[in-house]
Amino acid sequence: MNSSAAWSPTLVNTVVAHISVFSLSATSPPTPPMPISSVVTPDTTSCSLDDAAFHLPLAVVYSLLFLFGLAGNLFALWVFLFVHASRNSVFVFLINCAVADLVLLACLPFRIFYHVMGNRWLLGHVACKLVGNLFYMNMYISIMLLGLISLDRYLRLKGKRRERRGLGLRLCGCGLPWSWVACGALWGLSLVALVPMIATAEDKEDNHKCFQFKRRQLARGKAYFNVVLVILFWFVFLMLAVSYAKIAYRLIKVSRDKPELPNALRYERTAKKSFFVLFLFTLCFVPYHTFRPIYILTQxxxxxxxxxxxxxxxxxxxxxxxxALNSCLDPIMYFLFSGSVRKTALHVLEKRLGNRPLFQNEATSNSSTTEFRRPSVPLALTRTSKQDTTAHHSPPSETQ
Structure with missing residues (x-):
């Protein structure tokens, strides 16, 4: 008993020393994991981009755009196809623009449902890529069509209608106008570009997320393709700005140099209306494409x-x-620049209200339906006296 009692303090001290060492080594965090966790790069899989405050506002705004855009474009397309019979180049572009807007609007209910469900996608990643790429495809088709309309009106002003018609004949060999050739090529190229965008895999396929920021570390080809689209947009924007600036300058110049012409006032009004298209284009597309390079670089x-x-x-x-607002504002453009749409809309209002609309006289006297019947630009825009006489009978194109 005395021997064991004598040795017990030494044994106890040894055991306590070992326990202290083991307890310190067990409680101290290992050094390697800390540096590793500190250099982990951010990833959208571990970084939640959802903001519950955005869900309801986005759903409401997209719903309003869908309702107003659908009503306006369906009405315009009905007028173009069943009320108005002429088929000049601007008219063809307007039909295709309305169709592109309707396809884009058809993608909005999916976005609305996605935001209503708290940014949770229930249809799989293939459907997500299909809806998303259809949305962007038709947005850029609308951009290109607005650019083609500005080019057509500029060529019309320069009196190159025969060259455009010859171009259509040479390209098709079957008598199709150049506007149909251009629209067919535009839709065809867009569909060809759509297929690889859907078929190519993303960096991270998430069946429950859609319409959000995506990395492009592996799918770099999609990022470079988006860069090409941004460059294309700014080219179209420059072409549109130059074309409408020259159109407005020529029309205003004619209206001021030849005030005795019966349509002199209409020239100036038409020139001012031309800037509405540039304003619409700038309001809807310039902010997005100004920020787009930053978005792509971040990807x-x-x-x-x-x-x-x-x-x-x-x-x-x-x-x-x-x-997306562009699809809602395009019907306003049709109303301002197409006499057929304007007269039909006012006629519907007349029936609904049961009395004569206040703008009925203006719509009748200032209608641009003659633009469809006589697609050539007024020869008053040149300097010969013979062309001045022709201008009395053929007012400038208002239709956009």
């Missing part, structure tokens, strides 16, 4: 912080609303 950046990704994603959502 290619592997070290962006989670907060930065969230800000970029939210700004892109707001900019995209402006682009």
């Amino acid at each position: 290619l950046n592997a070290t962006a912080s989670c907060d930065y990704l969230r800000v970029v994603d939210h700004i892109n959502e707001v900019m995209l609303l402006f682009s």
Whole structure:
């Protein structure tokens, strides 16, 4: 008993010392994991981009755009196809523009449902890519059509209608106008570009997420393709701005140099209306494509912080609303520039209200339906006296 009692303090001290060492080694965190976790790059799989405050506003705004855009474009398409019989080049572009807007609008209910469900996608990643790419495809088709309309009106002003018709004959060999050739090529190329965008895999396929920021570390080809689209947009924007500036300058110049012409006032009004298209184009598409390069660079950046990704994603959502707004404003453009749409709309209002609309006289006297019957630009825009006489009978194109 005495021997064991003598040795017990030493044994106890040894055991306590070993326990202390083991307890320190067990409680101290290992050094390697800390540096590894600190250099992990942000990823959209671990970084939530959802903001519950955005869900309801986005759903409401897209719903309003869908309802107003659907009603306006269906009405315009009905007028173009069943009320008005002429088929000049601008008329063909307007039909295709209305169709592109309707296809884009058909994608909005999917976005509305997605935001109503709290940004949860239930249809799989293939359907997500199909809806998303159809939306962008028709947005860029609308952009190209607005550019083609500006080019057509500029060529019409320069008196090159025969060259455009000859171009159509040479391209098709079957007598199709150049407008149908251009629209067919535009739709065909768009569908060809749509297929690889859907078939190509993303960096991360998530069946429950859609319409959000996506990395492009592996799918770099899609990022480069988006860069090409941005460059194409700015080319079209420059062409549209130059064309309408020259059109407005020529029409205003004629109206002021030749005020005795019966249609001199209409020239100036038509010139001012031309700037509405440029305003619409700028309002809807310029903000989105100004921010687009930043968005693409962020997709290619592997070290962006989670907060930065969230800000970029939210700004892109707001900019995209402006682009979708174009489909809602295009019917206003049809109303201002197409006498057929304007007269039919006012006639419907007359029946609904049971009395004569206040703008009936203006719509009748200032109608641009003669533009469809006489697609050639007024020869008053040149300097010969013979062309001045012709201008009394053929007013400038109002239709856009």
